[in-house]
Amino acid sequence: MKTWTVIELIEWTTKFFESSGILSARLDAELLLSHVLKKDRLQLYLGFDMPVFHPNLSAFRTLIKKRSNRVPISYLTNSREFMSLSFYVDERVLIPRPETEILVETVLGLQKTPCHILEIGTGSGAIAVSLAVNQPTWKIIATDISKAAVDVALHNAKLHQCKERITFLNGDLFEPVIELDVLKYDWIISNPPYIGTTDINELVTDVRDNEPEVALFAGCSGLDIIQRLIADTPEFLKPEGKLMLEISHNQSQQVQDLVNSNPAYTACNIIPDLSGIDRFILATV
Ligand SMILES: C[S@@+](CC[C@H](N)C(=O)[O-])C[C@H]1O[C@@H](n2cnc3c(N)ncnc32)[C@H](O)[C@@H]1O
Numbered sequence: 606m607k608t609w610t611v612i613e614l615i616e617w618t619t620k621f622f623e624s625s626g627i628l629s630a631r632l633d634a635e636l637l638l639s640h641v642l643k644k645d646r647l648q649l650y651l652g653f654d655m656p657v658f659h660p661n662l663s664a665f666r667t668l669i670k671k672r673s674n675r676v677p678i679s680y681l682t683n684s685r686e687f688m689s690l691s692f693y694v695d696e697r698v699l700i701p702r703p704e705t706e707i708l709v710e711t712v713l714g715l716q717k718t719p720c721h722i723l724e725i726g727t728g729s730g731a732i733a734v735s736l737a738v739n740q741p742t743w744k745i746i747a748t749d750i751s752k753a754a755v756d757v758a759l760h761n762a763k764l765h766q767c768k769e770r771i772t773f774l775n776g777d778l779f780e781p782v783i784e785l786d787v788l789k790y791d792w793i794i795s796n797p798p799y800i801g802t803t804d805i806n807e808l809v810t811d812v813r814d815n816e817p818e819v820a821l822f823a824g825c826s827g828l829d830i831i832q833r834l835i836a837d838t839p840e841f842l843k844p845e846g847k848l849m850l851e852i853s854h855n856q857s858q859q860v861q862d863l864v865n866s867n868p869a870y871t872a873c874n875i876i877p878d879l880s881g882i883d884r885f886i887l888a889t890v
Pocket of ligand 1: 698699700701702705725726727728729730731732748749750751754776777778796797798799819820821830
């Protein structure tokens with residue numbers, strides 16, 4: 606029977622992924638083999654001639670099959686980097702996206718004193734945990750309607766040794782915080798579901814068939830959760846407190862209109878992503 610080396614496996618898998626229409630074929634092949642062999646990509650490069658045997662070979666084959674069926678790499682490696690931290694992820698949570706780092710960086714840049722933060726829809730906990738790691742004195746409450754997501758977020762808080770500084774709660778928007786001692790927050794932040802169900806066919810297969818529906822969709826227009834957040838937030842913010850939301854690339858005007866038509870808000874700013882597209886709303890009460 607043929608003995609496969611690292612480079613042979615990478616080259617074979619790259620071709621196979623290319624023929625399956627996967628754009629990042631070589632990178633994906635390397636990431637999956639690194640994961641199976643528990644080596645980083647540099648170590649793979651240094652050991653191109655190393656033979657790969659069972660059970661690593663069969664584990665790698667299983668991952669190749671899943672990836673060719675469009676399971677995202679991060680679910681196969683159970684890992685995603687966010688704010689230079691490594692997060693555990695699986696099918697229970699949305700894979701954190703690089704643009705969401707702008708939300709975290711904006712809060713870290715504007716808030717100079719200890720504060721209370723409420724994150725709604727924490728998913729993997731990427732936002733809450735990054736804030737807690739960067740600002741150990743801040744008090745953070747993070748909620749999600751998905752109990753499974755809260756379990757993943759708690760796991761990530763333990764991984765990054767900040768579990769004591771974040772209270773994780775399960776429930777619909779503000780419902781889980783109503784009974785808490787902390788009634789008013791300096792910040793309410795969220796990367797809510799914002800895709801319209803009518804846009805489902807615009808999503809790439811990797812996302813549409815694998816990431817949790819509850820993390821992606823918010824009614825026909827995608828605005829259902831954003832609308833509720835904008836309406837309910839003022840009751841939970843301290844004077845001059847801020848609401849920051851990630852929004853879709855085509856929702857900026859509608860979301861500004863929602864904020865501006867609510868007299869509880871005194872200011873509304875739009876923040877672009879790194880490509881200059883309006884992707885965040887920052888509203889002050
Ligand atoms: C787009 S994901 C964001 C996850 C994570 N914060 C991130 O940025 O990677 C939206 C999250 O909101 C949660 N969610 C959806 N509807 C919700 C609701 N009504 N109340 C609380 N959380 C909700 C989903 O379960 C999901 O984890």
